[in-house]
Amino acid sequence: MKKKCLLVLFSALGIGAYAQKSQKTIDQKVSELLSKMTLEEKVGQLVQYSGFEYATGPQNSNSATVLEEIKKGKVGSMLNVFGAQETIAFQKLALQSRLKIPLLFGQDVVHGYRTTFPVNLGQAASWDLGLIEKSERIAATEASAYGIHWTFAPMVDIGRDPRWGRVMEGSGEDTYLGTHIGLARIRGFQGKGLGNLDAIMACAKHFAAYGAAVGGRDYNSVDMSLRQLYETYLPPFKAAAEAGVATFMNSFNDINGIPATANQYIQRELLKGKWNYQGFVVSDWGSIGEMVPHGYAKDSKEAAEKAILAGSDMDMESRSYMAALPQLVQEGKVDIKLIDDAARRILIKKFEMGLFDDPFRFSSDKRQKEQTNNPENRKFGREFGAKSIVLLKNQNNLLPISRSTKTVALIGPFGKETVANHGFWSISFKDDNQRIITQYEGIKNQLDKNSTLLYAKGCNVDDQDKSMFAEAVETAKKADIVIMTLGEGPAMSGEAKSRSNIHFSGVQEDLLKEIAKTGKPIVLMVNAGRPLVFNWAADHIPAIMYTWWLGTEAGNSIADVLFGTVNPGGKLPMSFPRTEGQIPIYYNHYNTGRPAKNNTDRNYVSAYIDLDNDPKYPFGYGLSYTQFKYSDFTVSSSNLKGNQTLDVNVKVSNMGKYDGEEVVQLYIRDLVGKVVRPVKELKGFKKVMIKKGETQTINFKLTPEDLKFYDDELNYDWEGGEFDIMVGTSSQEVQTKRINWIK
Numbered sequence: 001m002k003k004k005c006l007l008v009l010f011s012a013l014g015i016g017a018y019a020q021k022s023q024k025t026i027d028q029k030v031s032e033l034l035s036k037m038t039l040e041e042k043v044g045q046l047v048q049y050s051g052f053e054y055a056t057g058p059q060n061s062n063s064a065t066v067l068e069e070i071k072k073g074k075v076g077s078m079l080n081v082f083g084a085q086e087t088i089a090f091q092k093l094a095l096q097s098r099l100k101i102p103l104l105f106g107q108d109v110v111h112g113y114r115t116t117f118p119v120n121l122g123q124a125a126s127w128d129l130g131l132i133e134k135s136e137r138i139a140a141t142e143a144s145a146y147g148i149h150w151t152f153a154p155m156v157d158i159g160r161d162p163r164w165g166r167v168m169e170g171s172g173e174d175t176y177l178g179t180h181i182g183l184a185r186i187r188g189f190q191g192k193g194l195g196n197l198d199a200i201m202a203c204a205k206h207f208a209a210y211g212a213a214v215g216g217r218d219y220n221s222v223d224m225s226l227r228q229l230y231e232t233y234l235p236p237f238k239a240a241a242e243a244g245v246a247t248f249m250n251s252f253n254d255i256n257g258i259p260a261t262a263n264q265y266i267q268r269e270l271l272k273g274k275w276n277y278q279g280f281v282v283s284d285w286g287s288i289g290e291m292v293p294h295g296y297a298k299d300s301k302e303a304a305e306k307a308i309l310a311g312s313d314m315d316m317e318s319r320s321y322m323a324a325l326p327q328l329v330q331e332g333k334v335d336i337k338l339i340d341d342a343a344r345r346i347l348i349k350k351f352e353m354g355l356f357d358d359p360f361r362f363s364s365d366k367r368q369k370e371q372t373n374n375p376e377n378r379k380f381g382r383e384f385g386a387k388s389i390v391l392l393k394n395q396n397n398l399l400p401i402s403r404s405t406k407t408v409a410l411i412g413p414f415g416k417e418t419v420a421n422h423g424f425w426s427i428s429f430k431d432d433n434q435r436i437i438t439q440y441e442g443i444k445n446q447l448d449k450n451s452t453l454l455y456a457k458g459c460n461v462d463d464q465d466k467s468m469f470a471e472a473v474e475t476a477k478k479a480d481i482v483i484m485t486l487g488e489g490p491a492m493s494g495e496a497k498s499r500s501n502i503h504f505s506g507v508q509e510d511l512l513k514e515i516a517k518t519g520k521p522i523v524l525m526v527n528a529g530r531p532l533v534f535n536w537a538a539d540h541i542p543a544i545m546y547t548w549w550l551g552t553e554a555g556n557s558i559a560d561v562l563f564g565t566v567n568p569g570g571k572l573p574m575s576f577p578r579t580e581g582q583i584p585i586y587y588n589h590y591n592t593g594r595p596a597k598n599n600t601d602r603n604y605v606s607a608y609i610d611l612d613n614d615p616k617y618p619f620g621y622g623l624s625y626t627q628f629k630y631s632d633f634t635v636s637s638s639n640l641k642g643n644q645t646l647d648v649n650v651k652v653s654n655m656g657k658y659d660g661e662e663v664v665q666l667y668i669r670d671l672v673g674k675v676v677r678p679v680k681e682l683k684g685f686k687k688v689m690i691k692k693g694e695t696q697t698i699n700f701k702l703t704p705e706d707l708k709f710y711d712d713e714l715n716y717d718w719e720g721g722e723f724d725i726m727v728g729t730s731s732q733e734v735q736t737k738r739i740n741w742i743k
């Protein structure tokens with residue numbers, strides 16, 4: 001017996017020591033490698049260039065010198081290089097360098113890779129963390145099979161301004177939802193951990209508060225209190241750091257007068273200091289060099305100095321680091337320790353990814369082939385697309401449409417679009433046009449054989465040409481039902497796509513009005529990467545679905561909902577304004593001293609004299625083909641003290657004739673606080689499938705942790721007092737119970 005125990009003990013110690021040794025081995029190997037590296041080779045690890053065929057920013061690199069620099073060990077990473085053969089070719093160049101340090105290949109794998117999924121705001125509308133995580137798992141598997149080690153995602157910027165085109169790639173206006181979605185994405189990308197062949201490094205971006213650009217104008221300034229920064233914009237990043245996201249990317253904007261790229265407070269004091277973050281920070285495309293136009297550095301040398309001092313470890317595409325850092329170290333302006341720290345952080349990731357064991361391990365024609373047009377991935381994409389659709393209106397249950405409808409007309413500029421369905425952040429592949437299911441094909445696939453599907457483009461997306469109206473009207477007249485497909489083109493949201501006017505562009509609304517004059521029943525599909533303004537349609541068209549841009553299987557996803565194979569259950573992750581003048585509008589606003597009593601109250605209250613107060617569609621809103629009834633809403637106590645748990649229960653009954661998914665939402669309101677508190681804060685949600693006629697009891701648990709907030713001295717704590725507890729089907733349709741919770 002004794003011997004056995006000893007054996008167990010030694011083996012435990014052995015494993016412990018080995019694990020310790022293996023972890024020590026990476027740190028030790030990095031130290032040994034650093035000790036051999038010249039200053040220039042160390043700086044080389046801090047340099048990242050873009051590939052040549054495919055740029056995602058204003059191209060700086062000169063391909064001829066880049067290849068030479070790679071051979072000399074003066075480049076640590078490339079982005080926009082993908083595919084087994086291309087990554088092998090670049091890696092071979094890197095292995096010609098003196099120390100044979102392999103390259104990291106980074107890519108914007110933002111909403112899928114070979115198989116594309118709904119744009120991220122659309123994914124957020126699914127409120128389905130499982131689907132979101134699985135989509136990133138698939139994206140990581142596909143991307144890693146194409147030789148990619150690292151994705152510049154998840155984008156976890158909170159976005160309250162739909163004029164900002166990049167709300168498309170985020171999770172909307174709410175910090176709680178955005179944080180949980182960001183964590184699901186990181187789990188999906190990094191899978192069972194770096195080093196696994198299907199795991200890629202994730203990247204929390206854009207650090208920080210990029211979504212709060214003044215005027216919703218991309219790259220514009222951000223100016224806010226630290227309290228607002230901590231309360232609304234930093235939590236998704238803090239959670240990502242705590243969850244072990246491999247990298248961070250900083251943002252183009254200045255924050256309270258200091259560009260994020262050189263912001264010592266957020267990168268050094270907060271991220272690498274208080275949060276003790278051990279990964280590395282890559283600058284956003286050229287953002288180091290952009291400190292010169294920011295007026296924060298007189299030249300790129302000073303920009304390089306300020307960036308490295310502030311903890312920007314890798315220089316994407318500005319060419320400032322290689323040009324200036326060796327000299328700055330020699331001049332004593334930059335301590336070599338900063339270079340060592342940055343290089344160490346990057347080298348650790350290369351070891352963790354197993355690239356020193358086998359630099360080519362991710363680049364395999366065989367795996368690439370397996371992950372090209374993988375039918376399982378497409379099948380998932382079809383499901384994910386359908387579950388991202390939000391049903392905004394369905395008067396007289398016009399939807400779902402019968403497959404045996406004799407004649408259906410699809411009218412609008414997006415009906416036969418292929419690549420548009422990819423959305424903004426997608427890699428274009430040669431076979432794109434063949435492999436993407438258009439809306440027309442999707443509908444055609446599901447209509448009965450003896451039904452007829454007509455199509456007319458009707459108008460272009462963004463011009464004044466009405467010459468196709470007549471044909472569209474004639475087409476509509478032949479149909480029993482018209483499906484209109486309008487919205488914004490995929491290149492009208494995304495990076496550098498801010499819009500001052502988010503109404504339907506061009507003559508789309510005029511076309512809709514002409515088609516409506518035929519008297520035919522109309523279903524409107526809105527394709528967009530952001531909330532749009534379409535009040536006339538909202539008030540006059542009987543059925544409206546928000547279909548975002550849904551990816552490779554878009555047409556099938558849409559048809560699944562149109563014909564009722566899938567009962568839509570999406571909920572809006574952003575408030576939809578009535579007009580641009582109402583922006584910013586978000587559900588978790590403060591009450592003010594003169595809150596409007598209702599939607600039309602304008603009498604000396606915080607309101608516009610020329611506009612109703614509520615958004616056109618509120619945060620958390622979305623309909624179903626069935627109807628859900630909320631009842632028996634209870635709280636376990638109306639009086640709590642200290643560290644207790646509050647049980648919140650509500651019964652949800654499916655009263656209609658379709659099984660359906662409902663996102664049950666839990667909100668709180670802290671009535672009085674050391675600082676003013678939002679009228680509502682999302683603190684939980686559950687997406688449940690409830691069969692027709694069935695009732696389910698949904699339970700939430702709240703603890704004092706859920707009541708915490710940042711006060712004016714940045715203390716994160718909760719206060720006792722009265723709270724409203726709310727449950728419901730949207731941020732506007734809730735039942736409320738008041739409780740007292742003393743500390």
Ligand code: GLC
Binds near residue numbers: 056
């Ligand atoms: C772009 C984007 C960033 C992206 C990077 C690389 O400018 O701001 O989100 O990851 O450059 O493409």
